[in-house]
Amino acid sequence: GTPSASDFAGTSATTFPFSNTLSMPSSFNKWDLYSAKIGRVTDDGMLRVLENGKVVAEVPAKSLAEGVPIIRREGKRPAYLDEPGIDPSQIKIPQDLNEILRKLLASSNIMSRAWIYEQFDQTVRTDTVVRPGSNAAVLRIKGRKQGIAFTTDCNSFYCYLDPFEGGKQVVAEACRNLVVSGAKPIALTDCLNFGNPENPEVFYQFEKCVDGICEAARFFDTPVISGNVSFYNESKGEAIYPTPVIGMIGILNDVEKHCTMSFKNEGDLVVLLGQNTDELEGSEYIKEIFDIRAGKPPKVNLDMEKKVQECCLKAIELGLVNSAHDVAEGGLAVALAECCIAGGFGFNGEINTQLRADAVLFGEGQSRIILSISEQNLSVLQKLANELGAPISVLGFVKKGNLKLNIKDNVEYTGEIDVPVDEISDIWRNAIRCKLER
Secondary structure: OOOEEEEEOOEEEEEOOHHHHHHHHHHHHOOOOOOOOOOOOOOOOEEEEEEOOEEEEEEEHHHHOOOOOOOOOOOOOOHHHHOOOOOHHHOOOOOOHHHHHHHHHOOOOOOOOHHHHOOOOOOHHHOEEEOOOOOOEEEEOOOOOOEEEEEEEOOHHHHHHOHHHHHHHHHHHHHHHHHOOOOEEEEEEEEEEOOOOOOHHHHHHHHHHHHHHHHHHHHOOOOEEEEEEEOOOEEOOEEOOOEEEEEEEEEEOOHHHOOOOOOOOOOOEEEEEOOOOOOOOOOHHHHHHHOOOOOOOOOOOHHHHHHHHHHHHHHHHOOOOOEEEEOOOOHHHHHHHHHHHHHOOEEEEEEEOOOOHHHHHHOOOOOOEEEEEOHHHHHHHHHHHHHHOOOEEEEEEEEOOEEEEEEEOOOOEEEEEEEEHHHHHHHHHHHHHHHHOO
């Protein structure tokens, strides 16, 4: 027969032709894997479990897959989804925005995870081109020009505040993380984690998240090729936030043209694809600094998202881009900080806007990408962005020293970030260790 395989709970069950069973142990031993023969395939359609030669369980195999009873549950929209949103005018802008940036870089959803992932092998079979810590992992395919990129994403807080928008957003962000790495998204898998589905409000969250994922997956032409569902994730009667994790793969036509988020050259221009918004609700800033867990998450305009992503990917393929990074948790200031930290450079910029300073710096409006480019490439990039309908603006330039960004309303300065990169790098890199050692 033809070999086949399936996996469950971190193990795999594999079938081999009987003639190959003698060579099985050596095949697994080569990779330091434990293996054991657990049974054989029969032709009578029955699944039997034996203990010491005695049948202890026997059921038709088909009944485990096709003949099972189907439970159709009813969802109920949670009341909190209809509560009024946050009024930003009631939130006072902090005087020390530098301290806000420091706190966000040390927060659980933004801090570096290197302390965890560096304990594991990241270069299996020497095919790793971009290691963890950038926008996505990039691997070469031996003997080929192409490469592949992988990412996993989920913002469970968005999914709690609006399950449908949260479901759309997680697919859009996964696509964005691949695009800024130079890869075209092609397919996804999901891991849908929710509370007790017997609770109608939990089941509503599940249904709407799936609806949002489906809408975005169809829009970006990234089919869901596999996945799993994990229910009953609760503690002391409290369900977890809806957590539909998306794993996505993309293809690079030329793996040598991959892109990372680190600023590369002093003097490079830093530009923004997309538009800043006044959306503060659902942000790490609102949650971590003001302890507000309510409101609506930023909305994803899929048409704008696609325009921004297409512009970014084309610019990378044309060799116009030195670095690319998406704006996500923590907003523009955190994204710039991550680019500075990764490259060991600073930044100097100014934004003229009528928006609140904290919304510009820490709001999480979607469909935004930060690029660094050589100055001579600006006109070509602007032409490309205009052709594709992607908003573009110059933020500043890469320099040594501090991360410095001024917000101005055409008359006066309304906010400022000015922090040494060495200082914020230390905060970001060591935050998880500090939390564990408390």
